[in-house]
Amino acid sequence: MSGLPVIKSRKLEITYNIPISKTVRFWEGLKEGKILATRCRNCGKLHFPPAADCSQCYSSDMEWVELSGEGRLVTYTHVIVRPKSFQEEQPYTVGIAELKEGVKVLAWLTDVKRKDIKIGMELKMVPKQLPDGRIAYVFKPLTTRE
Amino acid sequence: MRRVAVIGVGHSRFGDRQDVNVKELAFESVKPALEDAGLTPKDIPYVTVGSIGVWYEEPLPAVAIAEYCGLTGAGLVRVEAACATGSAAVYSAYTAIASGAVDLALVVGVEKMREVDTSLAVELIGRAGSYLWEFEYFGMTFPSYYALYATAYMNRYGATEEDLALVAVKNHKYAALNPLAHLQKEISVEDVLSSYMISWPLKLYDCSPITDGSAALVLASEEKVRELRVDTPVWIAGVGYSSGSSTLSQRSDFLGLDAAVKASQMAYRIAGVRPDQIDSANVHDCFTIAELLAYEDLGFCRRGEGVKMIRDGETEIGGRIPVNVDGGLKAKGHPIGATGVSMIVEQTKQLREEVKPSARQAPMKNYIALTHNVGGTGHYCYVTVLKR
Numbered sequence: 001m002s003g004l005p006v007i008k009s010r011k012l013e014i015t016y017n018i019p020i021s022k023t024v025r026f027w028e029g030l031k032e033g034k035i036l037a038t039r040c041r042n043c044g045k046l047h048f049p050p051a052a053d054c055s056q057c058y059s060s061d062m063e064w065v066e067l068s069g070e071g072r073l074v075t076y077t078h079v080i081v082r083p084k085s086f087q088e089e090q091p092y093t094v095g096i097a098e099l100k101e102g103v104k105v106l107a108w109l110t111d112v113k114r115k116d117i118k119i120g121m122e123l124k125m126v127p128k129q130l131p132d133g134r135i136a137y138v139f140k141p142l143t144t145r146e
Numbered sequence: 147m148r149r150v151a152v153i154g155v156g157h158s159r160f161g162d163r164q165d166v167n168v169k170e171l172a173f174e175s176v177k178p179a180l181e182d183a184g185l186t187p188k189d190i191p192y193v194t195v196g197s198i199g200v201w202y203e204e205p206l207p208a209v210a211i212a213e214y215c216g217l218t219g220a221g222l223v224r225v226e227a228a229c230a231t232g233s234a235a236v237y238s239a240y241t242a243i244a245s246g247a248v249d250l251a252l253v254v255g256v257e258k259m260r261e262v263d264t265s266l267a268v269e270l271i272g273r274a275g276s277y278l279w280e281f282e283y284f285g286m287t288f289p290s291y292y293a294l295y296a297t298a299y300m301n302r303y304g305a306t307e308e309d310l311a312l313v314a315v316k317n318h319k320y321a322a323l324n325p326l327a328h329l330q331k332e333i334s335v336e337d338v339l340s341s342y343m344i345s346w347p348l349k350l351y352d353c354s355p356i357t358d359g360s361a362a363l364v365l366a367s368e369e370k371v372r373e374l375r376v377d378t379p380v381w382i383a384g385v386g387y388s389s390g391s392s393t394l395s396q397r398s399d400f401l402g403l404d405a406a407v408k409a410s411q412m413a414y415r416i417a418g419v420r421p422d423q424i425d426s427a428n429v430h431d432c433f434t435i436a437e438l439l440a441y442e443d444l445g446f447c448r449r450g451e452g453v454k455m456i457r458d459g460e461t462e463i464g465g466r467i468p469v470n471v472d473g474g475l476k477a478k479g480h481p482i483g484a485t486g487v488s489m490i491v492e493q494t495k496q497l498r499e500e501v502k503p504s505a506r507q508a509p510m511k512n513y514i515a516l517t518h519n520v521g522g523t524g525h526y527c528y529v530t531v532l533k534r
Contacts, residue, residue, distance in 0.1 A: 004164045006261075009203050018278060049279045049393065075301075075400045077293035078346040079285060083269035086285035094284055096294060096395050104395040106280050119301050136283035 022052035025064050030127040030135045035069045037103060038062040048103040069125035070142060071099035076109060076117060095139055097123045111140045147244040151371050151379035152532070154183025154364030155491040160479035161328040163358035168202050168258040169214035171360045175484075176215045176254055179362035184374065185250070187216040190364075192242050192251040195224045196235030197483035200270055202258035211254060221248075228274055229432060230521030231255065232361070232486025233528035237385050239365050249370040255487030256360035267356050274522055276393040289345040289353055289433060291394055291523035296347050296435035298400035303450040305438070307347055311338035312456045313434035314351045314476055321473025323506050328357045328479030338434075352434040357479030361487035363494075380494045383419070383514075384531040386412030390524040403524030406443035410518065410529045414445075417531035419514055421445040424467055426496040426508035428489035430520040431474040440518050441469070444529070468508040471496075486519035490530060493517055497534040510534075 020027060029036035038050040042059035048067070053060045076095035079086075086092075095109040095117075105125060109117065122142035129135055156179030158171055166174070172195075180186065195208035204210045208224040211217075221242075227234035232255035239251035259267055272287040280286050299305055315335055321327035333351060341350035371379045388408035391397060398404065414420065421444060429440035438452035446467055447455050455461055461469035472478050472492045475485060492501075493515035501507040513534040520527050 006164065018282075048395075049276070075294045075298035077290050077297055077348075078343075079287060079290045080343045080345060081268065081287065081289070082265075083272045083281075083285050083287055084263075084265040085269055087265060089285065092285065094286060094290060094294075096400070104397075106284060106286075106393070106395040108284055119298070130283070 023050045026050045027135065029066070030137060033127055035067045035125050035127070035137065036064050037067050037101070039065045046101060046103055048105060067103070067125070068100050071097040071123055071125065073097050073109070073117070073119055073121045073123055074104065075119060078114065093117065095123070097125065097139055099125065108138045110138045148246060149368040150240050150243045150365055150382045151368070151376065152363055152382065152490065152494045153366045153371060153374065153376045153379055154179040154181070154185065155494050156182065156362040157326055157488060157491045158360040159326050160357050160359035160481060162260050163258070164260060168204055168207055168256060169211050171258060171358060172211040172254050172256045173215055175360040175362035176252070179252070179364050183364035183366070185364060190217060190220050190250055190252045192221040192239065192248045193217055194235040194238045194251065194253050195222070196231040196253070196255040196487060197224060197257055198226060198228070198231060201262045201267060203261065207256065211256065217252070227526040227528070228521030229430065229480070229482050230486055230519040230526040230528050231483040232488065233517065233519035233530060234486070234526070235483075236363065236487060236490060236530065237387065237528060240382055240385060243365055243367050249367045251365045253363045253365065253487055254360065255362070255484035257481035257483040258358050259356045259481060260358050264356065275525070279393055280395070287345060289348050292433040292435055293345040293348045294394060295400045295439065295523070296433070299435060299438070300347065302401055303453060305453045307339060308335055309453045309456060310347070310352055310434040310438070311335045313431060313437045314338050316456065316462060317431060317470050317474040317476040320471045320506055321477030323503055324473050324478060327473040327477055328355050329473070329477045348433055348435070354432045354475040354480040357481045359479055359481035359484045359488070361484045361491045363487055363490060378498045378534065380497045381533045382530060383533040384413045384415070384417030386410055386414070386416065386529045387527065388412070389526050392525065394523060397524070401449065402439050402443050403520060403527065405524045405527035406440065406518060406520060406529070409527040410444045413516070413529040413531050417533070419531055423512045423514050424516045425510050425512055425514055426471070426493060427467055427469050427516040427518065428472065428474065428492055429469055429518040431470055431476045432480055432520070434476065436520065437470065437474070437476070444516070444518055463506070463508055471506050471508060486517065486528065489517035489519060490532070493532050497532060
């Protein structure tokens with residue numbers, strides 16, 4: 001900041017309580033080791049991120065389906081300069097993969113050296129426990145199964 | 147729809163502006179815009195304010211700015227379309243006049259981004275996409291979103307980091323001639339390549355800076371242009387718009403922005419112009435890769451040939467279509483809400499042939515100019531065609 005005169009405002013801390021009631025099955029699925037998506041029973045469209053309502057036909061009649069998690073890397077980046085809430089993380093690699101079922105997903109790409117990353121490489125999307133106890137998902141190279 | 151013209155332009159100095167608050171910063175462009183149009187605040191019935199906010203203290207910037215600039219009482223709205231906010235604010239004012247609702251409108255684009263620290267600014271912009279699915283667990287940043295496009299583009303077309311650097315070198319060259327630009331200095335390809343990595347393959351000098359700034363326009367109906375005997379009205383000949391998915395993962399590919407293709411085709415159709423008729427353009431170069439994508443999305447060249455355009459100097463003054471000869475977002479700076487308005491200020495001056503120094507004036511053959519303003523990472527897009 002410059003040395004010019006300023007008044008420091010009151011401090012504000014914001015945390016949002018993001019509702020997930022309608023897609024809670026996805027988060028339960030992660031705990032069971034599964035990657036779930038929703039499929040519209042009316043028009044058949046597969047939704048990832050999972051959605052409670054179909055953007056294509058406006059039906060709300062959805063079913064949960066398990067994805068293979070297997071796919072190919074479409075593009076990626078190494079995030080060096082990180083947001084404020086990610087300052088404690090080491091630089092991370094983010095990729096977008098297209099899964100066999102046809103949906104694309106964005107997630108961290110782990111367990112691979114930077115020089116070994118190639119567009120088109122085969123990946124597996126797997127649930128991942130975070131240090132704070134929450135659960136998310138990452139991509140790993142398909143060959144390094146757990 | 148009635149014809150609408152730009153009859154007044156104003157532009158603040160862009161940069162680290164901790165010498166002013168958001169209202170004082172807006173005043174720096176509102177005053178010259180009204181003076182340029184020969185009007186006073188009392189003449190203005192409708193005001194649109196483009197600003198994202200959150201990085202400065204005022205949650206209702208439109209009312210705060212209106213009071214400070216003596217515009218209280220006018221119809222007032224604040225507009226948001228991410229980094230295309232400025233163009234969306236222009237479009238909102240344009241439609242108010244074109245529909246016959248009002249004869250005059252003022253557009254103010256303003257952003258005050260440097261009242262928070264850099265890592266918080268990076269966080270707030272990174273959240274702008276699909277928060278839960280692409281930020282909460284994965285910490286995407288604005289450079290990271292465009293880096294996904296850069297990686298795919300380089301892999302597909304064989305573009306190199308040196309090619310991307312050429313965009314930065316060109317835009318810095320013109321910013322060095324623009325006294326209102328944030329980064330008024332020339333840089334070399336080597337400077338870009340040796341600058342620190344932000345989100346591979348994008349480095350510091352591939353990125354637009356975090357900037358404070360404002361820009362303003364006065365728009366008028368054709369009747370009002372005649373009544374005021376405006377010397378050189380610049381007509382809004384066509385505005386095209388479209389949008390893209392909030393999740394980046396749902397994009398069909400990472401080689402271009404569908405929203406920009408659709409918006410430009412719509413703008414060309416309404417204005418009745420072809421890309422090869424454009425004398426001067428401002429495109430949304432928030433990152434160097436974005437300028438190359440823009441050349442292709444706008445039809446200035448075919449897919450994969452954006453690299454050739456920058457290598458051959460086709461978008462410099464003297465080239466086929468001069469692009470971002472005010473420094474662009476890359477070096478003039480990118481105060482988000484102000485950017486789209488700033489682009490139209492620049493192209494209005496280009497069409498009036500009053501750019502100073504003249505080394506920055508694009509030669510006019512057809513007196514047609516274009517602005518391409520992308521919000522987020524192809525989340526929104528507005529393309530505006532201007533004619534003198």
